[in-house]
Amino acid sequence: MPLLSNIGKVGQGNIFKSPSFNKSVKSEDKFDIYDFGVILMELILGRTIKSRNVDTLKDLLQSSITSDDEARRSIIDSSIRNACLDQSLKTMMEICVRCLVKEPEERPSIEDVLWNLQFASQVQDAWRGDSLSSDSSPISPLPSQRMNFH
Numbered sequence: 001m002p003l004l005s006n007i008g009k010v011g012q013g014n015i016f017k018s019p020s021f022n023k024s025v026k027s028e029d030k031f032d033i034y035d036f037g038v039i040l041m042e043l044i045l046g047r048t049i050k051s052r053n054v055d056t057l058k059d060l061l062q063s064s065i066t067s068d069d070e071a072r073r074s075i076i077d078s079s080i081r082n083a084c085l086d087q088s089l090k091t092m093m094e095i096c097v098r099c100l101v102k103e104p105e106e107r108p109s110i111e112d113v114l115w116n117l118q119f120a121s122q123v124q125d126a127w128r129g130d131s132l133s134s135d136s137s138p139i140s141p142l143p144s145q146r147m148n149f150h
Helices: 002-006 029-045 051-065 069-075 086-099 110-128
Strands: none
Touching: 029 051, 029 086, 029 110, 051 069, 051 086, 069 086, 086 110
């Protein structure tokens, strides 16, 4: 993604804590998923996110998922606006919103996040006619391991 050139700038100076950080959870991975959701939101929107704005921007992403293509594209970073297929964009937005759910137990697993991002990448590659990505990609689960999501 074009924004990776700003890697030193993304989230710089912000420390994000999940809204339920102090609650006991079986796996700390779910807190990492929240942080990953913030980073993914920064990439999608193309701006640094302040911790106080996460919920508002998450709601904006959530509502844009069900909007038409033009409305959805109006909120995303201009460098990916025309380069990203709508289905790939929606998949990234959906997984981002799921990562930012308040209750850690309701957040996706890292495997779920990776599978969805790989799916978005494969859809994008197929649209571009790129043959470098395939179903045998190292991070693609075997067909029998794939989960269905709404």
